[in-house]
Amino acid sequence: MLGFVRRIRPVKRYIHMSTLLLAKERAIAVEAVLRASKLCQTVFQHLVSAETISKKDKSPVTVADYGAQAVVNSILHAAFPNDPIVGEEDSSELQQNKATCDKVVDLANSVVDSPMSTDEILKAIDLGMYTGGPKGRFWTLDPIDGTKGFLRGEQFAVCLALIVDGQVQLGVLGCPNLPVELSKPDGERGCLFTAVKGEGAYMRTFASTEERRIHVSNTSNPADALFCESVEAGHSSQGDAAKIASLLGITKPSVRMDSQCKYGVLARGDADIYLRLPVSATYEEKIWDHAGGSLLVQEAGGQTCDVYGKPLDFSLGRTLRANKGVVATNGKIHDQVMEAVRKVLAEKQ
Numbered sequence: 001m002l003g004f005v006r007r008i009r010p011v012k013r014y015i016h017m018s019t020l021l022l023a024k025e026r027a028i029a030v031e032a033v034l035r036a037s038k039l040c041q042t043v044f045q046h047l048v049s050a051e052t053i054s055k056k057d058k059s060p061v062t063v064a065d066y067g068a069q070a071v072v073n074s075i076l077h078a079a080f081p082n083d084p085i086v087g088e089e090d091s092s093e094l095q096q097n098k099a100t101c102d103k104v105v106d107l108a109n110s111v112v113d114s115p116m117s118t119d120e121i122l123k124a125i126d127l128g129m130y131t132g133g134p135k136g137r138f139w140t141l142d143p144i145d146g147t148k149g150f151l152r153g154e155q156f157a158v159c160l161a162l163i164v165d166g167q168v169q170l171g172v173l174g175c176p177n178l179p180v181e182l183s184k185p186d187g188e189r190g191c192l193f194t195a196v197k198g199e200g201a202y203m204r205t206f207a208s209t210e211e212r213r214i215h216v217s218n219t220s221n222p223a224d225a226l227f228c229e230s231v232e233a234g235h236s237s238q239g240d241a242a243k244i245a246s247l248l249g250i251t252k253p254s255v256r257m258d259s260q261c262k263y264g265v266l267a268r269g270d271a272d273i274y275l276r277l278p279v280s281a282t283y284e285e286k287i288w289d290h291a292g293g294s295l296l297v298q299e300a301g302g303q304t305c306d307v308y309g310k311p312l313d314f315s316l317g318r319t320l321r322a323n324k325g326v327v328a329t330n331g332k333i334h335d336q337v338m339e340a341v342r343k344v345l346a347e348k349q
């Protein structure tokens with residue numbers, strides 16, 4: 001029994017008034033994601049320098065990854081002690097590095113109400129070692145999705161979702177660097193997306209608790225579509241994406257963006273398609289990279305599936321091993337997009 005988490009005081013609730021289902025889960029998840037997002041912002045301000053970026057030194061993101069996982073897991077465990085967690089990180093490497101570990105402890109304690117010891121923080125991180133699967137309820141956490149974007153000072157997201165009997169029921173994405181309006185990159189940043197299955201998708205800014213319902217775009221001609229894809233060529237085949245775009249008659253360049261922020265911009269209608277096309281035959285997508293984002297797009301009126309048109313299957317453990325890649329659209333152009341995806345993949349056979 002992890003007695004330490006009882007010391008964390010109940011968190012303030014920000015519940016959308018019409019939310020009936022999973023109200024407590026939603027409120028706790030939002031609070032946990034906001035606190036972890038704050039930790040990530042602190043790390044970026046204090047630990048990321050031009051030198052870090054030029055040397056491809058990943059240590060700041062390592063500190064933020066562990067710190068954010070410790071914070072979210074401890075808040076979840078205090079509120080829902082019986083819920084297992086599938087988290088991306090575990091503490092094994094951290095235990096070998098005292099200097100990094102000390103930084104993680106200080107950071108995590110800067111955003112929780114009651115300080116935790118080193119041992120408590122390591123235990124909180126390792127609450128994330130659950131294997132997932134088809135039965136019961138569990139959370140899945142990506143403490144920083146888009147680690148490369150984080151280091152570049154671009155997009156990243158703290159991503160949390162609740163899965164019950166293999167179905168994603170709740171998703172919360174904290175996107176600290178995402179412009180509130182994509183067309184105003186120098187304007188306000190910091191967006192929090194929330195979706196509960198059957199209850200729609202919502203967005204608020206970090207600065208305000210007021211939520212607004214969001215919807216996918218109305219684009220019905222694929223040629224007019226704006227599509228988004230990863231920045232990293234190793235995560236999604238940009239060549240295949242370009243061929244699919246060309247088949248659809250799309251002439252606008254893609255929006256390249258790290259992390260599940262892509263699902264957020266699609267859900268609020270700023271983009272029409274998100275393509276994630278497999279680069280390697282063996283890579284299995286991780287459930288924490290897609291659970292929250294895919295629910296968000298569906299609840300905003302869009303559609304998601306893999307490159308073969310199969311629904312994403314979150315019931316098989318820590319990865320989406322029955323799926324390959326991801327296609328998400330505003331729904332209205334889904335069939336045309338899938339036809340183009342099939343053609344391009346068939347040409348590769």
Ligand SMILES: Nc1ncnc2c1ncn2[C@@H]1O[C@H](COP(=O)(O)O)[C@@H](OP(=O)(O)O)[C@H]1O
Nearest residue numbers: 144145146147148230232234235258259283289
């Ligand atoms: N070969 C690969 N194909 C697809 N995704 C990959 C990959 N290697 C790593 N990733 C995942 O891509 C995620 C980032 O997605 P994106 O490219 O959309 O920003 C990473 O999440 P982390 O940054 O949390 O590790 C990682 O899990």
Ligand SMILES: [Mg+2]
Nearest residue numbers: 142145146289
């Ligand atoms: Mg990730």
Ligand SMILES: [Mg+2]
Nearest residue numbers: 088142144145
């Ligand atoms: Mg991550």
Ligand SMILES: [Mg+2]
Nearest residue numbers: 088144146147
């Ligand atoms: Mg990672």
